Amino acid sequence: MGLTVQSTGTSVLNDNFTIKKSTPDELVIALAGNPNVGKSTVFNSLTGLKQHTGNWPGKTVTNAQGRYNYNDKTFILIDLPGTYSLMANSVEEEIARDFVCFGNPDTTIVVTDATCLERNLNLVFQTLEITRNVVVCLNLMDEAKRKKIKINLKELSRSLGIPVIPTNARSNQGLNDLMDTAYKISTGTLEVNPLKVTYDEHIENAIEMIQPLVHKIINGRLDSRWVSLKLLDGDRAILNSIEKHLCINLLEDNELKRMLWQALDYLSENGIKREEFRDSIVTSIVRLAEDICRRCVIFENKQYNATDRKIDRILTSKVFGIPIMLGLLAVIFWLTITGANYPSELIAKFLFWIEDCLTSFFMWAGAPKWLHDVLVMGMYHTLAWVVSVMLPPMAIFFPLFTLLEDLGYLPRVAFNLDNFFKKACSHGKQALTMCMGFGCNAAGIIGCRIIDSPRERLIATITNNFVPCNGRFPLLITISSIFIGGVIADGAYQSLLSTLTLTAVVLIGIITTFAVSRILSKTILKGVPSSFTLELPPYRKPQIGRIIIRSIIDRTLFVLGRAVSVAAPAGIIIWLMANIQINDISLLSHCAGFLDPFARLIGLDGYILMAFILGLPANEIVIPIIIMSYMSSSTMIELDSLQALRDLLVSNGWTWLTGVCVMLFSLMHFPCGTTLWTIRKETQSIKWTLISFIVPTLTGIILCFIIANAVRLMGLV
């Protein structure tokens, strides 16, 4: 889910539109389109960049950019957020519109869905009002063919006055044509004659009244007809953008101001006030789209969506909807837990065999003991642990999760859960940001931009951490499989019990999200739910091969890479802390001893709490830290099996209650460093970042305190 460099915030373009051209004759291509039309797939296929795509609306929330070469020219491709319109009703629409207006793209490609062209044309017309150089990329032609939808391409292109290129971006069909056309338009070798929407007679007259004056001021830098239309519409956002990017304040011009008032008076005399104006404009655009589609599109099978409806009736049914959802979650966890067990052991054996080799090498080379201990026992040992514990579950979990995403199941989850969000006075799309959180909380928080209302966006941001990200999954999986499952049951039931535990933990996270959202809505973020519309896109045949490659490269290796880069230095620091002695007690034990009384209150111990605190840079290293600290204070054991780990934990006083509390605290504590930094960036506020830190931590402490003490009082441990 957008676990790319772009979406995690290291290169966000939307703050300003400076595009780094390495030579002046590079060409800039903007890629616009409705959500869920395969825009990101087109982008990836053209640039070879691994931006993750998913079958649900609102994927691209920042502008990603990539390059490709065609005919001795270099093209810089900018992937704009998916929008239905460019009227700037939301942040993404504003980003997309401002880029088309002020980013000076040489050509704008509007990616459209061949299976519902009519609604997609809305965006095409709005883009054509801003710029002439537009190519329509008619994507998903294979889906259209499957649904027996025929499109007269020649007639469509003639009607629109711009080239229309049919493509199947997923199988790379038509992309060469697309690049060729973009090349020809950018270099001016292909003439376009774009269709302009004609509005109501009175609106046209009003435009005519102010357009000449606008033209004089704007001086060709923007389409004066379009700017006039926006002035009449009273669109303040575009006026601000014009001032920001072109340094022109249109309303400073007194003559224009006078004429604008006159034009607005004229409109209201003819019964067109602000709301009617917008209605009339949208109606003209929709009617034109209707008219063109009537001429160009033939639906040979009127029931082309029947299968999708049948599937929807099962997946979102009153009886089965939610059980199926939980069942799918449980199946994924079960496959992950049972599937990861064996390869985990294998990798661990292999990596610890290398450790022995390294030790022999150090001894052979005559290196000092401390160097060997820091590098091998500290750094390498932690690394080996992180890799062997994290890699197998991720390599199983991510492709499975991506499969659901690719199929188009996630919007159905949002559909199923929306009523709970409504009761929590928050936004239904929060379900989607939570799904992103399963990948990475930082990505989930950037994903919160798909929520328009600032209040609801903050709620989604603060509560996103209650969804365990992949950095915390290994801990949850490890504890639930080797500990809870292992301590209570044996053999065949073990994996089943672990699966149930893991599902329950995630469920608790979801319920907590609802509860905390509601509490926030009633206290510091008072308000009523804002409007909500959610598209349920057609189900798509998943591309298994692509899923595996994408989820391994994009997510598994990306996350593993991050974990390793954090774990390596952390391994050294922890080794040092465990081995620097003050009064014959290690530094680590000092700290842990200090934290211990409090930690015991919430069912943990000092070392565990210490590990969570040291794990602030990345949650992945919490388990390795716990192990390192236990091992440094006890005799060294070969940690080559999960059984050995269980023994280590039990010998350090773990009970099933400790396991439960560790899992709960992992689910509910402060977000990791990257996430906090992202929250700070997204909210532009230290206050909300602090609240995002405090809320989950406090929830976790309170919950663990209650559970630990209730269990102890009842004498269950």
Next chain:
Amino acid sequence: MENVIPLNLLPLGKSARVKKLVCDGNIRRRLLDLGLISNTVIEALQKSPSGDPTAYHIRGTVIALRSEEASKILVESSQV
């Protein structure tokens, strides 16, 4: 035969034509962006497990609307 009702009262499986949007500001814009201008045919498909929101077929796409939003869309449910 005129039979104007708010969209949230349209029975599942039935179609109707949009007559009027009784809202303004941001919600109205969102609905217009979906192509909900007057005389647009809209079909109620199904409800979510807890009864709200409801999925509607609008101009070739499936859109889920909460009952609050749907109640602001007046539709004419006769003879479609």
